[in-house]
Amino acid sequence: MIPDMIEMVAKVKIEALTHELVDYLLGQIDNQPKEPQWTFKLYRAIGNVKQAVKIAVNIAQQEQELGNYKYAHDVLLDTFKDIRQSANRIPFDLNQRLMLIHSFTLAKRLVKMNDHLGAARMLIRVATNISQFPQNNVNILTSCVAECTKANLKQAAFNWACILVRPENRE
Numbered sequence: 001m002i003p004d005m006i007e008m009v010a011k012v013k014i015e016a017l018t019h020e021l022v023d024y025l026l027g028q029i030d031n032q033p034k035e036p037q038w039t040f041k042l043y044r045a046i047g048n049v050k051q052a053v054k055i056a057v058n059i060a061q062q063e064q065e066l067g068n069y070k071y072a073h074d075v076l077l078d079t080f081k082d083i084r085q086s087a088n089r090i091p092f093d094l095n096q097r098l099m100l101i102h103s104f105t106l107a108k109r110l111v112k113m114n115d116h117l118g119a120a121r122m123l124i125r126v127a128t129n130i131s132q133f134p135q136n137n138v139n140i141l142t143s144c145v146a147e148c149t150k151a152n153l154k155q156a157a158f159n160w161a162c163i164l165v166r167p168e169n170r171e
Contacts, residue, residue, distance in 0.1 A: 002025075002034065002038050005021055006021070006038065006042045007045065009042065010042070018042075018046060022039065025038050025039045036059050036062075037075075040055040040059060040075075047086075049082075049083055050091075052082070053093070053094050056075050056078075056079040056094065057093050057094055057097055059072070060075050060076050060097055060101070061132075064101065064134075065134055066135065067136065069104060073102065076094060076101060079094060080094060080095075100125065100129050100132060103122040104122070106118075107119050107122035107143070107147075110122060111143070116151040119143075119147045120150070120151040120156070123143055123144035123147050123148075124156055126140055126144070127141055127144045127160055137169065141160055141163060141164040142164060145157050145164060148160060
């Protein structure tokens with residue numbers, strides 16, 4: 001039902017109807033907010049890039065906090081592709097978040113391929129922004145130390161090992 005409403009509002013391009021649908025999706029009409037993905041899809045459909053990016057980044061942040069990195073990556077990548085196709089400038093926040101979650105995804109693949117230097121560099125980037133990966137911070141730091149050691153990045157391995165042994169990272 002909601003996808004049909006979004007499609008219809010995007011086709012007719014009546015501003016009042018758009019505002020009413022946004023109010024409905026935000027829960028201002030029935031006091032039951034809908035999933036943010038619907039508001040995101042509406043803004044993408046009507047071409048409001050700025051709002052779509054803002055919502056996409058919020059959705060990705062929420063999903064990252066829950067540990068759903070694949071879904072967060074997909075949302076950010078789809079938004080990135082849409083903006084690039086429309087020849088608009090990629091916002092810094094979107095670019096930064098996509099780079100981090102993409103680095104996390106690539107690091108896992110590089111570890112499987114035994115590319116320790118590449119994996120270490122990706123994990124260093126992710127570990128530098130470890131607060132964006134709260135569900136896996138200890139695992140990421142541990143992997144970072146291991147891959148830096150295997151890649152012979154001794155100073156980086158030592159620095160991340162010092163962070164790893166802090167009391168807040170001991171479980």
